Amino acid sequence: MLFPFFWMVKTALMPNKVTLNYPPKLLELPIVIDNFVKVLRSEGMTRSIFNSFFIAVVSTAGVLFFCSIAAYAFSKIRFRHSGFLFGAIFATMLIPSQILLIPMYVIFAKIHWVDTFLPLIVPQILINGYGVFLLRQFMVGIPDSYIEAAKLDGLGHFGIYARIMLPLCKPPIITLGVFTFIGNWNNFFGALIYLDSEKNFTLPLVMNVFRTQYTVEWGTMMAGATLTVLPLIVIYLFAQKSFIEGIAMTGVKG
Amino acid sequence: MKKTLALILALVLALSILTGCGQAGSSPSTPAGADKEDGPVTIRIAMMNSESEIAGWEAMIQAANEKLAAVGEQITIEIQKINASDWPEYYQKVAAEMAAGNAPDLGRVAESFMPTLIDRGQVIDLTEHVQKDLDQSQYFMKTFENAAFVDGKYFGLPSGLYNYVLYYNKDLFDAAGVAYPSSDWNNPSSFEEIEEMAAKLSMDVEGGRQYGFFAGPYMAEVGMFSKALGGSSVFDDEGNPIMNSAITKQVYNWFDRMLKAGSMPTPAATDIMDSMTMFTNDRLAMTVDGTWFLGMMGGLADSMNIGIAAVPGAKGSPAYTSQFVDSFVMFTGTPHQEAAWKALAAIISREGFEALAATGVGGIPVQREVSNQVTDNLLGEKFSEEGKNCAKNSLDFTLKVPYNAYYQQADERVNNMMGEWMLGQISPDDFAEQVQQILLDFKAESEKG
Numbered sequence: 157m158l159f160p161f162f163w164m165v166k167t168a169l170m171p172n173k174v175t176l177n178y179p180p181k182l183l184e185l186p187i188v189i190d191n192f193v194k195v196l197r198s199e200g201m202t203r204s205i206f207n208s209f210f211i212a213v214v215s216t217a218g219v220l221f222f223c224s225i226a227a228y229a230f231s232k233i234r235f236r237h238s239g240f241l242f243g244a245i246f247a248t249m250l251i252p253s254q255i256l257l258i259p260m261y262v263i264f265a266k267i268h269w270v271d272t273f274l275p276l277i278v279p280q281i282l283i284n285g286y287g288v289f290l291l292r293q294f295m296v297g298i299p300d301s302y303i304e305a306a307k308l309d310g311l312g313h314f315g316i317y318a319r320i321m322l323p324l325c326k327p328p329i330i331t332l333g334v335f336t337f338i339g340n341w342n343n344f345f346g347a348l349i350y351l352d353s354e355k356n357f358t359l360p361l362v363m364n365v366f367r368t369q370y371t372v373e374w375g376t377m378m379a380g381a382t383l384t385v386l387p388l389i390v391i392y393l394f395a396q397k398s399f400i401e402g403i404a405m406t407g408v409k410g
Numbered sequence: 411m412k413k414t415l416a417l418i419l420a421l422v423l424a425l426s427i428l429t430g431c432g433q434a435g436s437s438p439s440t441p442a443g444a445d446k447e448d449g450p451v452t453i454r455i456a457m458m459n460s461e462s463e464i465a466g467w468e469a470m471i472q473a474a475n476e477k478l479a480a481v482g483e484q485i486t487i488e489i490q491k492i493n494a495s496d497w498p499e500y501y502q503k504v505a506a507e508m509a510a511g512n513a514p515d516l517g518r519v520a521e522s523f524m525p526t527l528i529d530r531g532q533v534i535d536l537t538e539h540v541q542k543d544l545d546q547s548q549y550f551m552k553t554f555e556n557a558a559f560v561d562g563k564y565f566g567l568p569s570g571l572y573n574y575v576l577y578y579n580k581d582l583f584d585a586a587g588v589a590y591p592s593s594d595w596n597n598p599s600s601f602e603e604i605e606e607m608a609a610k611l612s613m614d615v616e617g618g619r620q621y622g623f624f625a626g627p628y629m630a631e632v633g634m635f636s637k638a639l640g641g642s643s644v645f646d647d648e649g650n651p652i653m654n655s656a657i658t659k660q661v662y663n664w665f666d667r668m669l670k671a672g673s674m675p676t677p678a679a680t681d682i683m684d685s686m687t688m689f690t691n692d693r694l695a696m697t698v699d700g701t702w703f704l705g706m707m708g709g710l711a712d713s714m715n716i717g718i719a720a721v722p723g724a725k726g727s728p729a730y731t732s733q734f735v736d737s738f739v740m741f742t743g744t745p746h747q748e749a750a751w752k753a754l755a756a757i758i759s760r761e762g763f764e765a766l767a768a769t770g771v772g773g774i775p776v777q778r779e780v781s782n783q784v785t786d787n788l789l790g791e792k793f794s795e796e797g798k799n800c801a802k803n804s805l806d807f808t809l810k811v812p813y814n815a816y817y818q819q820a821d822e823r824v825n826n827m828m829g830e831w832m833l834g835q836i837s838p839d840d841f842a843e844q845v846q847q848i849l850l851d852f853k854a855e856s857e858k859g
Contacts, residue, residue, distance in 0.1 A: 198461065257502065258509045265510035348494060349503055361493040365461040373462070 161385075168192065168379035191379035200354050200362055207273070208359040209387075212340040215277045219336045220329055223287030228317045230288065231295035232303055242292070249285040261349060271352040276343065280336075287332050294328040295321060330395045338388055359384055450484040451746050453753040455738075456514035458500050459491035466771030467518075473765035474756035487753045490514050497523055508532060508743055515744040516754060518569050521735050521811065522818045524558040528565050529815055534740040537563045539751045548760065553776045556810035557735040566737030567758055570766070570773030572700045573733040573808050574631065575801055576722070577707060580715040582620070582695040586611050591696065591719035593800035595807045598720035598729035601635070601664050604696070608673035611695040618693065622673040624685040625698035625721075627665045627828065629653070629821050629845070630732040630811045635661045637730045637809055638723035644812050644849075651849035654842045662831075662838035669832055677829045690714070698722075700734070704801060705770055708790035718797035720804070733808035736773070774805065781805065816852035823848050 169187045195201060229235070230242045264275045298321065306316045322329070344360035351357055363380040366373045457467050471487050478485045494500040497520040507513050519527060527533045540546075540554070558566030576591060583590055588610050591599040599607070608622025625631050632653075633643030641657035652658065668674035675688065686703065688694035690710060698721050707716050723729030738757060744750050756762060763777040767784040775781050785802050811817075824845050831841035 258506055261506040262510045265512055270510070270512070344495075345499070348492070348499060349506055352490060354491060357493065364493045364495055365459050365464070376461075 164378045164385075165382055167374055168382045170375050191375040192383070194376055195363075195366075195379045195383060198362065198365070200357055201359075203355060204357050204359045204362040207356060208341055211273050211276050211343075211358065212337045214273075215280060215340045216333050216336045218277065218281035219284055219287050220333055222281050223284050223332065224291050224322065224325065224329060225317060226288045227291035227295050228313075228321050231292045231298075232300070232316075232321070233313065242288070245283060245288050246285045248283050249289075257349065264350065270350055271356060272350075273356070275350040276340070276346050280340075287336070290332055291325060291328055294325055298324055334391060334395050337391060341384075341388060450486065451749040453485060453487045453516060453744075453746060453750050454490050454514045455487055455516040455518070455753075455757075456490045456492055456500070456504055456741075457518050458497070459493045463771040464489075464491065466766050466769035469769050470757060470762045470766040470772070473761045474753065474759065477756045477759055477761050478752065483749075483752055485749050485753055487516075487757070501526070504741070505532075508741065511743065513741040513743040515741065515746060515750040516757075517739050517741055519566065519737055519739050521557060521737065522813050524566060524737060524739075525560075525813050525815050525817070527739065528558065528560055532742050533558075533565050534742055534744070534747065535563050535565060536567065536740060536751070536754075539755075540564045540567070543751070543755060548777060548779070549758075550776045550778060550781070550805060553733065553735060553805070553808065556733055556808060558737045558739065566739040567754065568735045568776045569738050569758075570775050571733050571735045571805075571808070572702045572773045573731040573804055574634065574698050574700060574721055575731065575804055576696055576698050576719040577689065577703070578696045578717045578719060579689065579692060579694070580717050582611055582692060583607075583717075586695075590717055591722075593717075593719045593796050595720045595800070595803050596728050597726060598638075598723035600725040601639075601722045602725075604722045605664065605668055605673070608668055608696065609671055612671070612673040615693075619672065619675075619679070620692070621675045621679075621688065621694045623668060623696045624674055624680075624688070624694055625665070626685070627662065627832070629817075629824060630734075631698065632658060632661050633812070634730040634732045634809050635664075635722065638721075638727060640724065640727075643730075643732070643809055644817075645814075649814065651846055651853065653849060654846035659839050659842045662842050666831075666838040670834070677832050701774060701801060701804070704785065704788040708788050708793055711790055711792035716797070717794065718800045720800060720807075728807055730809040731804050731807050732811050734773075734811065735776075814856075816849075816856045820849050820852040823852075 166183070168191050169189065171188055171190065226245070230238055260275070260279070261270070264270050269275050269278075302320055302324075303316055306320050311319065342360060343358070344364065347358040347361050351361065363377070363384065366376045366380060455471065457464070468489060471489055475487055478487075492500050492503050494503060501519075501523050504514065504517060519533075524533075553568050553571050554564060557568045557571075558564065578591060580590065588607050591604065591607065604623060611620070611622035613620050629644050636655070636657045637643050639657050639660060641655055642652065644651065644653060646652050665674065669676055675685065675694070680688075683691075683693070685694060685697050686699060689697045689699075692714075696719075707718070710716060720729045721731055738754055740747065740750050740754065758777070760777055760779055763775040763780040764783075766772045767775055767780045767787065770784070770788055775784055782802055785798055789798050789801065827844060827848075828841075830836050831838060836844075
């Protein structure tokens, strides 16, 4: 399982011209850090890392807040047409994103959101069938007696949501958080379509310039991939326990 | 509780404000309906961005801006960098912008996408400008006609072109005592001679096999070989597919014999190591590949003894080489057609191509004065004059890749099925029939609309 990571780092530490040498060697000497230097010094790299991080963090926070509060409403509050509304939100998962591309772009252009981070953040926060479904299914399994007891203690819906449900839902929330962060950190296509100015470019966009129409600088690409994957590894290591619990409890496969 | 609620609401508000911090770059083009040519105009040109090429395009645009300024034009060209991985992604981005009425004024587009853009009316007919304003004697006009030229109309101007040549490893030839292939495009080495050379140059060596010859039997290559044998490339004059013609089958059988003889690597071998890596590692003696590798070959001249020859052809007849041209286009919806044309003319001027050529990117320029200089620069001082001349002369033997509304899709389907034949599961004749059927199916689908 670790071999692809090893190969990525190894290729990143080789000069570009020998990356495809045959036969391949497990360790190519001398080790060079030129590719990392080239990536880090490439135009807009620092800014793109910040942009990607900002989008990923804000999206993750927004998704977790809105999905969890919607999931609480759908799982623990009885209101008219809740089944229909949940079905409608769930149905958004069935629409291929390619179909929505042009209409969404036209709408965002009309409200002057193109070339801002808003199209990359707001839609997934406001309507996220996957997140609502994941958390609702977990919350449905929490006994209603907890809610009744909290109500007797004087808590309103928001208090129950914040003080009872959220702590109990830690594993699926962390799971959703990790998935959302990774999805946004790696989001290439959305950024390509909606961002125009170089100052707004995200990491996957900037990384893509190392690929040309006819050739790929593998050493540089792998150095970029190594840098890209590092934050994800750190996040996974921190959230590992709850993440695995979340997947086990909700039956979601990564 | 109220405090918590207030805190959360404040957080949401703050996030909403912060997400707008990627400010919309004010659209570089003057808005539609503005006073079109009286004041300063900014022309936006959409370019695929890649680290190794963008400096070249920036230099070209800068030269064009200087040329415009020198003649007192108040036109500034700005590049919109599109960091797409491939042309379909580039096209999706531009198509979305067009749908929203925010299309770039100009763009650089792959030839394979030109039929789609022309069919959908997404690019402007430049014929009048080309005929009235362009000094055609300065350009290889044949390449213009092999590019975005439909029904006698120019929908794009070539930004540079690539075509096929035969690269060979002189050391492997010398070691095997085999004469080099012909560098004369009017009298190329014949298919039989190349097959014979390939057999002599193929052998088991330490750690694997050394192959004599490789060419990807894609439709563009099979097409140019068929043309050399007296047929035509993929379609007949009426646009009907002819990939199961006797001549095309002859080409497929030529490949098949070399595959079976072990003179040409099969997909099983090229999956492990691609043909160009084999070539640069002395595991392949000849490879038909694009002039996009000229710079790399020049760079290898220190460590390898490389030659360039004409691609195989019929004995005593000229060889043909399929060309790939990316084109500069003017997108429908630009509010500044006149200014965009002036910008385009400045971009493809001698000064523009010289600036591009100095960076060594963008293919072989279609501007005559600059073309030879680029080939010399790419191959460097150590490369033989014969090789350089062969590469330069290839431009007079180019053949249009017959892109149409369905060529690209059909080509992808054919490529996906190629392994079946190349690995010996079906005969070359059967494969030719399958290719023909794929093209006929796509043609029928295309005609249905």
